[in-house]
């Protein structure tokens with residue numbers, strides 16, 4: 156099969172490309188940051204340009220598109236809502252319509268940020284209620300995908316950690332860089348998430364992409380925690396100076412951005428459906444950061 160991944164210069168897209176199954180022909184797109192991996196099959200395209208989007212799909216004729224490209228930072232989306240909506244919602248809607256028309260399977264990266272963080276352990280059946288604009292852009296995209304009658308999977312991804320291969324933002328990489336440079340790092344104690352290893356996530360996404368599952372599925376790590384406890388486990392594993400890890404709250408440090416407090420996932424569907432096991436923190440950290 157021929158598979159197109161958008162955003163292979165990003166954190167998750169880069170890992171997906173690196174984990175491509177050998178028997179399939181995998182293509183990738185980037186915008187600003189050209190990845191070094193297999194440049195013959197990695198193309199520059201601004202997905203907001205619908206003519207270029209159509210040209211790339213017509214040129215490659217993929218059987219599956221895994222759509223990772225997005226504005227993925229909550230703070231950016233809050234300060235640039237127009238740009239964020241265009242990329243995260245409008246481009247995804249265009250892609251969904253194109254996939255429906257051309258009978259291409261679409262795998263879309265959504266987020267836990269479309270929940271309000273009140274009850275935690277959110278399942279696929281729980282109603283979304285985004286608190287911030289990033290969450291609204293993802294909900295907008297999901298609604299347009301579901302309006303289409305296509306062969307699609309909406310993967311709601313929880314907070315992902317590991318080392319970026321080609322570029323893109325990683326929370327764990329930022330913590331490591333700061334502490335290694337001797338700088339204090341402030342962590343939110345009021346954010347509980349189902350942290351997932353990017354390598355574990357990539358295996359799950361490939362398994363889903365190549366399956367016949369359609370609908371919404373939640374992916375996260377098997378063990379939920381907050382950012383402070385996560386960073387201490389990471390520092391302990393890498394023998395970093397834990398005294399530089401300082402606890403604060405999102406409410407105190409970034410009061411202008413509404414962050415959900417407990418967006419942990421109920422993972423029963425993924426655990427039942429997938430052969431790939433969802434790793435706990437110790438297993439995930441060992442996979443990402445072997446010592």
Ligand SMILES: NC(=O)c1ccc[n+]([C@@H]2O[C@H](COP(=O)([O-])OP(=O)(O)OC[C@H]3O[C@@H](n4cnc5c(N)ncnc54)[C@H](OP(=O)(O)O)[C@@H]3O)[C@@H](O)[C@H]2O)c1
Pocket residue numbers: 161162163164165166167168184185186187188189200201202203222223224225226227228242264265266267311312313314315316322323324
């Ligand atoms: N990381 C997480 O913890 C997490 C959690 C939940 C959901 N997600 C979702 O998972 C997906 C991947 O996230 P990520 O962390 O890998 O994001 P990322 O590292 O920020 O990568 C974003 C990608 O989007 C590309 N891009 C942005 N604007 C574009 C445009 N106009 N045209 C073409 N490409 C464009 C970027 O290309 P260039 O860099 O080349 O410009 C980059 O490859 C996103 O949909 C994100 O919302 C991520």
